[in-house]
Amino acid sequence: MAITSTKNLKEFSTANDRFEGAHLLCPGCAHSMIVRELMNCTDDNLVIATNTGCLEVSTAVYPYTSWDTSWIHIGFENAATAAAGAEAMYKARKRKGTLKNPDAPVKFVAFGGDGSTYDIGFQWLSGAVERGHDFTYICLDNENYANTGGQRSSSTPIGANTTTAPAGRVSYGKKENKKDMMAIMAANGASYVAQVAPNKWKNMAQAFQKALATEGPCYINAISACTTEWKFDSKDTIHVSDLATDSLVFPLYEIIDGHELNITYRPKNVIPVRDYLAAQGRFRHLFKPENEHVLIEWQKRVDANWERLQRREEARV
Amino acid sequence: MSIGNMLSNDKRGMIEIGAEKKVGWDEVTHGVVLHSFEDDATNVSSRKAEDRNYAKFSSYVATVASWRVVKPVYNRDICIDCQNCWVYCPDTSIISRDKQMLGIDYDHCKGCGVCVEVCPTNPKSLLMFAELHNLEDAIASWPEKKKKEEN
Structure with missing residues (x-):
């Protein structure tokens, strides 16, 4: 497998972009940072399937495509199935010797938003992972259905103001906690599971390379700050991602073969969750005096999760 | 060619749809294939x-320049070729x-301003200016190096 060097950024910048500009994602969208990096971290041929969502509707607006690789979109929920099907066909044809170019390295990748991963495509993803196809599923987690106007998904965290869980006089927004997809996929039998963020480019590129090199199903949860629905200025995408990783709201870690948990990034100065929430318009109402208890609850849950991850890392079970 | 012309001239996916032939749901070609490259x-x-x-x-041949109100x-x-802007440009x-x-x-730039935010030099080697601002004037009006604030 040919990989691009991630030793330093100068080395990495010699990669040839295979994700073209003039796609129609919002200015400052983190989706394209993540997708670009995936395609830059390897020289192998890629077969990419994408669920319906921001990425799909913005990069394949007829008559244009932004993809320089094989790319397919079928339905809202079945990028995992499409990638799994392509992979099964590739293996079968390789065995029969009917491939045109049998020595060319090929990797199978599926992209989905959090709506199509956590909710709508959940059983398709679960099935493809259970069958053990050799593919990498990347969830671009922006914590809501951003493509259709910001409805809540099961990835939306507690207290967020969304169009279907609005904050106001009687409610502080979404009341349920975010689903722990990392633990679910690890328990589902994925060979490699990792949480990455675009602001830590090296961490992210290394996770992508590990996932592509791993034989078997891999799941990557990529935090994708959404300028439109999280309501911050488009220039602050990296700043908000920094706040997310440094406040441990999005701890970066990996789980190998379902049991070996490694924390891949430890912030030098952990900042309060309050700072992360204050940077986004969707949490503005939490800073009213009557919602103080939600802020306290937030911090408590983040601390408990970080404690749990550290214990898991030590225990190696 | 404008997008409108392109759409009306494009006959892929419509091959079976003739004027004299009635087309059922099972006879329409599914999907469309777009080739990114000529070769x-x-x-x-x-x-x-x-x-x-x-x-x-x-989409490399298309443009989104009209989205911009400010440009980097x-x-x-001043640039030190750290490539931070390159890796974070969406x-x-x-x-x-x-x-x-x-x-x-x-x-292809939409003027989001991420490159300016991640630029580590002092002063920044990328700055946002109004879309119609002249490039030479912008370079001429570049700010001086900021001194470290004393605590």
């Missing part, structure tokens, strides 16, 4: 954008060749 695309990962033969369906301006004199609009930053692709 073989197998070694695309080893070629730079300028060496590729893009087809008219690749690049000052070569629109593949930082042109970087042989570990050197060459400039900004104004056809």
Whole structure:
């Protein structure tokens, strides 16, 4: 497998972009940072399937495509199935010797938003992972259905103001906690599971390379700050991602073969969750005096999760 | 060719739909294939954008310049080629060749301002200016190096 060097950024910048500009994602969208990096971290041929969502509707607006690789979109929920099907066909044809170019390295990748991963495509993803196809599923987690106007998904965290869980006089927004997809996929039998963020480019590129090199199903949860629905200025995408990783709201870690948990990034100065929430318009109402208890609850849950991850890392079970 | 013309001239996916023939749901071709390149695309990962033969369906030939109200301006004199702007640009609009930053692709830049935020130099080697601001004037009005604030 040919990989691009991630030793330093100068080395990495010699990669040839295979994700073209003039796609129609919002200015400052983190989706394209993540997708670009995936395609830059390897020289192998890629077969990419994408669920319906921001990425799909913005990069394949007829008559244009932004993809320089094989790319397919079928339905809202079945990028995992499409990638799994392509992979099964590739293996079968390789065995029969009917491939045109049998020595060319090929990797199978599926992209989905959090709506199509956590909710709508959940059983398709679960099935493809259970069958053990050799593919990498990347969830671009922006914590809501951003493509259709910001409805809540099961990835939306507690207290967020969304169009279907609005904050106001009687409610502080979404009341349920975010689903722990990392633990679910690890328990589902994925060979490699990792949480990455675009602001830590090296961490992210290394996770992508590990996932592509791993034989078997891999799941990557990529935090994708959404300028439109999280309501911050488009220039602050990296700043908000920094706040997310440094406040441990999005701890970066990996789980190998379902049991070996490694924390891949430890912030030098952990900042309060309050700072992360204050940077986004969707949490503005939490800073009213009557919602103080939600802020306290937030911090408590983040601390408990970080404690749990550290214990898991030590225990190696 | 405008998008409207392109759409009306494009007959892919409609081959079976003749005026005299009634078409049922099972006779329409499913989906459309768009080719990004005019030629073989197998070694695309080893070629730079300028060496590729893009087809008219690749969004590389399109532009989103009309989205911009502010644009980043690049000052070569201060740049240290750290490539932070390149790795974080969401629109593949930082042109970087042989570990050197060459400039900004104004056809694909949407003016989000991420590159300016991640630029580590002092003063910044990328700054946002109004879209109609003259490039020479912008470079001439570049701010001086900021001194460290004393505590």
